[in-house]
Amino acid sequence: xxxxxxxxxxxxALVMAASVAPRLSAHHSFAVHFVADRLITVQGxxxxxxxRNPHGVLVLDVKGEDGAVQQWKIExxxxxxxxxxxxxxxxxxxxxxxxxxxxxxxxxxxxxxxYRVTYPDGRELVGQRPDPxxxxxxx
Amino acid sequence: xxxxxxxxxxxxxxCSAAAEAQPDLEGFxxxxxxxxxxxxxxIDELPDGVVLINDTGAGELAAGDFAGLKLTPAxxxxxxxxxxxxxxxxxxxxxxxxxxxxxxxxxxxxVYASDELIVFKMEYFDLVRVVFLDGRPHPPDTxxxxxxxxxxxxxxxxxxxxDTTHLTSGTFMNNGFNHSESLHMTERFRLSPDGSVLxxxxxxxxxxxxxxxxxxxxxxxxxxxxxxxxxxxDPSYGE
Numbered sequence: 001x002x003x004x005x006x007x008x009x010x011x012x013a014l015v016m017a018a019s020v021a022p023r024l025s026a027h028h029s030f031a032v033h034f035v036a037d038r039l040i041t042v043q044g045x046x047x048x049x050x051x052r053n054p055h056g057v058l059v060l061d062v063k064g065e066d067g068a069v070q071q072w073k074i075e076x077x078x079x080x081x082x083x084x085x086x087x088x089x090x091x092x093x094x095x096x097x098x099x100x101x102x103x104x105x106x107x108x109x110x111x112x113x114x115y116r117v118t119y120p121d122g123r124e125l126v127g128q129r130p131d132p133x134x135x136x137x138x139x
Numbered sequence: 140x141x142x143x144x145x146x147x148x149x150x151x152x153x154c155s156a157a158a159e160a161q162p163d164l165e166g167f168x169x170x171x172x173x174x175x176x177x178x179x180x181x182i183d184e185l186p187d188g189v190v191l192i193n194d195t196g197a198g199e200l201a202a203g204d205f206a207g208l209k210l211t212p213a214x215x216x217x218x219x220x221x222x223x224x225x226x227x228x229x230x231x232x233x234x235x236x237x238x239x240x241x242x243x244x245x246x247x248x249x250v251y252a253s254d255e256l257i258v259f260k261m262e263y264f265d266l267v268r269v270v271f272l273d274g275r276p277h278p279p280d281t282x283x284x285x286x287x288x289x290x291x292x293x294x295x296x297x298x299x300x301x302d303t304t305h306l307t308s309g310t311f312m313n314n315g316f317n318h319s320e321s322l323h324m325t326e327r328f329r330l331s332p333d334g335s336v337l338x339x340x341x342x343x344x345x346x347x348x349x350x351x352x353x354x355x356x357x358x359x360x361x362x363x364x365x366x367x368x369x370x371x372x373d374p375s376y377g378e
Contacts, residue, residue: 028226031199052373
């Protein structure tokens with residue numbers, strides 16, 4: 001009887017474990033969501049820029065060859081890391097025209113992680129560098 | 140009376156000397172991203188068969204890459220059912236890792252040390268780890284678990300050895316593979332001879348999700364005068 005109870009408890013636990021959704025235990029992964037070894041480039045007008053952890057977000061209106069505007073969501077690496085490189089909340093402003101190089105989303109959506117933002121006058125803001133293995137600082 | 144004072148002075152001097160003999164870990168430390176591991180000697184000390192997880196810093200392992208670890212059937216099933224899309228949602232944006240994935244992140248830390256405590260103030264998610272050096276044991280298994288767990292430590296020569304239990308389940312590689320609440324982590328911290336670099340090798344055992352022993356290597360550079368920024372995670376990033 002005791003063994004039967006124990007087996008029933010074990011079986012119940014197994015069924016419960018199988019039916020419960022997997023634990024969501026992480027802030028999102030760069031490697032899983034973005035293509036690390038390929039850069040794409042978009043140019044457009046800044047709609048919005050927020051600079052808060054875990055990621056800054058740049059919303060960019062990009063005009064296609066057909067004249068239609070597509071909106072891109074472009075995330076930065078952590079603002080804490082970028083502050084130490086000189087970025088601030090006002091580094092990018094609504095209405096700015098910028099060129100952004102970054103790592104494309106694996107799902108092909110208009111979503112990317114920024115490597116570099118370049119202004120028409122040549123000023124640059126550097127985000128996540130392409131190859132961490134050749135970088136000596138923090139990234 | 141004079142003998143008593145003399146004895147106290149001698150004991151104080153002896154304790155001070157012992158304390159001074161321990162490496163000074165205090166300060167601000169920023170992660171090093173190294174082409175060649177400056178602390179390779181710590182890795183060389185690992186027993187044969189330990190699986191080294193090479194994902195320290197900004198680099199992360201892709202989905203399905205578990206560094207060669209043999210996952211248990213339960214872990215394989217959990218990984219199979221993991222929904223990465225959920226990670227981008229508002230409610231999961233500020234889901235901090237546990238100490239088993241915290242130290243390898245590319246963020247700095249401040250370290251405070253005394254004879255009884257070592258405190259790691261981590262920039263990543265504003266987490267704070269406290270390591271007790273006063274000889275206390277871990278609490279019973281039934282005690283509450285947390286992101287930073289319960290850590291006790293001691294010095295073995297010039298190495299600080301930290302033993303951590305009571306972690307909540309959390310990501311182990313940030314690719315859908317979680318460690319369990321039973322994970323047992325051991326850490327060996329050591330300073331470079333000139334005191335400018337701090338090395339760490341963590342080893343992990345968690346029979347509920349993988350076989351054998353895994354390890355990670357980390358290194359930091361001391362930067363006097365700098366300090367940890369607030370992280371203040373903002374969930375509005377999520378969708």
